[in-house]
Amino acid sequence: MLPAPGTGTGPGQAPGTSTEPAPGAVAGPGPGGLALAGYVGRSKDRVLATLVDWVRIPSVSAEPSHAGDLAASAELCRRLLEEAGLSDAQVWPTGTAEEPGGPAVFGQWLGAGPDAPTVLVYCHHDVQPADPRSEPWSTPPFEPKVVGGRLFGRGSSDDKGQALMQVEAARGLLAERGRLPVNLKFLVEGEEEVGSPHLGALLQQRRDQLAADVVVVSDTTMLAPDLPSTSVSMRGLVAFDIVLRTARADLHSGIWGGTVPNAALVAARLAARLHDSAHRVTLPGFYDRVVELSEAEAASLAAVPFDEERYKQQAGVAYLEGEAGRSPQERTGTRPTAEVVGIHAGYGGPGMKTVVPAEANLKLALRLVPDQRPDEVEASLRSWLADEVPPGVELSVARYGGVKPLVTPLGHPAVKALAQVIERVWGKAPVFTREGGSGPEEALSRVLGAPVIALGVSLPVDNFHAPDERFELEQLWRGILAAGELLIELGALGRPGLGPAR
């Protein structure tokens, strides 16, 4: 999962050149009085060495040549779960023998009894390619190195560091107390960075084994150590591949130009009409089901500091635009969007060719918010196209995906428990944020019928998906403490206190 830009304390910088506040310099009660305080204090060297070993494995799910590394990463993760004291630790292959997916890792501890809630922790052990952008790394991406209290390396924060944080919380509680306050399951996925192509099938297949009362995801960020936050929503996603044909073949613009329909123009007009002058999506009924934020959540979101200049700089854009009357944070997290992700028609090579294009391809990706439904949006798009596309133009529409938006209400007992834990560890009540993207959380919630909460401790400056990815070690230590406290709070709630499961 990717952090929200424009937030946190500064853009990504090379090690040693940081202007960020030194780690640990935040206000708050510190680790005193927390269940795992002693354990964390004793374990730092070992935990760091373990993370370094793990980050050293280039488990890049996007590159088939790294299949062996993915397997090695999964096996290391399985061993960590076993060493933590979980049982049934195993690697789950995904995909088929002919087209294998990235392996997932499972482990569980079910000794808390039937009245205790069952918690499923979700993380992932695959990583982004080393260098999707053109900028170089300051340190080699798979030679992890601690500089200034931060571990640099691909996967250090996304997501091996946060996965290890959860494993260590379980290990610590089991070591200190011999038992956990909840029944605990781990699902550490191996292909999150390529869009979790087999997760849905895996969840269906293993639904009984993965059954839980609440899902805790550790794959997000918090705004800053002195501005702790938790994400309570992810946008849904449905995409469409639209092909428009106006003629049998491209036509000569000298002979036919000015009198025959032009597929490029038909597509461009559709794209241009997708939004009105207030940049609202014009699909009929598109906003009918959109739920406005509660006052509490709106206030929480409004409290997030936002530096527009830095946001534009991070995006590499000169200006912002979007739905009128909404702030950039609202637009990306709480409002639905319709993006033209591709438009292609006619001649695109060097120089010029005087054709009237016969075919156009328009690709749209729509991000949805509660309570929009992909099926209704599809029906709306098809009806809009029927109105907008001139009769006589051949139209074909293929739908891709259909992730529903996900939200966990602020009033949910699990969210309240998480907020208490965050305040206890970081010294401030968290801000509630919404993610603009669409991750595996929706499938987890839908298939398992359980609410999803997010304990994410990476920072926006940790360079997810970018060169010089890093993990603030102070956040790792606090994260272990928080993960331990969270299990204790959820255990204290008991199953009935968590509300109805599926």
Add this chain to the structure above:
Amino acid sequence: MLPAPGTGTGPGQAPGTSTEPAPGAVAGPGPGGLALAGYVGRSKDRVLATLVDWVRIPSVSAEPSHAGDLAASAELCRRLLEEAGLSDAQVWPTGTAEEPGGPAVFGQWLGAGPDAPTVLVYCHHDVQPADPRSEPWSTPPFEPKVVGGRLFGRGSSDDKGQALMQVEAARGLLAERGRLPVNLKFLVEGEEEVGSPHLGALLQQRRDQLAADVVVVSDTTMLAPDLPSTSVSMRGLVAFDIVLRTARADLHSGIWGGTVPNAALVAARLAARLHDSAHRVTLPGFYDRVVELSEAEAASLAAVPFDEERYKQQAGVAYLEGEAGRSPQERTGTRPTAEVVGIHAGYGGPGMKTVVPAEANLKLALRLVPDQRPDEVEASLRSWLADEVPPGVELSVARYGGVKPLVTPLGHPAVKALAQVIERVWGKAPVFTREGGSGPEEALSRVLGAPVIALGVSLPVDNFHAPDERFELEQLWRGILAAGELLIELGALGRPGLGPAR
């Protein structure tokens, strides 16, 4: 040059399945009383054999592997000019030694003296590739064959047949009379089908050698044997390659979607705003210099029969659109247009990718009519873009070409002479048409400072650029007669009668 569609007597058909009127079944005076009547009657077998030999050479200028065939075709043409009695017959290379172009052929006869006009005949000996479309040929394209009074083969009518028609007229007059009524020059180009890339340079370099009082082009069609026509205008052309950049790189639509500018959308909106609701081009001042047709020309154009259903069928479209209040013929021949010939932005591969595109490419081709000027249109486009493109979007505009529209007034003595000749040979006064395309004629007229008239005898059913290209032999015989008559008429006018040269 390409024939106007939707006209003539029927769509292209396979040999032997034609429903067209049999060749020669047209009304009119026939060849009796014309200067070359006897010559044509005696020469048919030899002329046909010559054309068959020429068509057999696959002089495809678009394919470098056919360079040897282009050279052989040029040499055959040179020999034909020599045998016709012209002097200085020579092959002119074009391009450079490293990047040679298609060779042109030149020949001249300058015995008519300084008071006689000098006529430059322009044709071309290169041909289209055999099969640019998917439909097969009924006979192999380079194995010419006569079926039902028509010679089938690539280049039979575009343009070897029409070039031979002009050569034979000169040959016949020289054979019968020992002299020509005008000073005559031939320029038979070798790369017309690839857009005449070196013609401008060749004309500049050989300007004195090619100097003429009138240019006669034989590379067009007439509407039908019983509806003879001549083209008096070609549209101009100027094209633009526009690149728009809204961000450093494509952005993730989940994180940034809804708040950052989208290059695909910027491009689509530009394309959509290029025309108003009446499909008039919105560039400022675009129509200011457009000259409406004279009453005579409008009446002549309105007399052209037009079958909209067949036109749509030929184009392979289900409907027509274009400038409000103008007929399809007006739109393609007499009105300027702005076509989106390409739009490309974002992801265009299979499936889906959830990006906000950072860069878009928009390619526009504008066809111009008298008296529009490419430079003014460019200035107008740039000013329009400055208004329409949001500040902060990086914009770059490259211009391609800049062919001025060409028109020869109906009242020009050369046009009148041509019209008389056509009426004499085909038995009906010609209709005056306008070509929608932009060919080498503008360069000929501009560099040589001479008016251009068009004696074209191919028919719209002759399948220029398509499979089963053919040439109606009866049109070839009449064409030789007409070409001879035209030289006689132009000679009778004398230099002063033709009006001022450059």
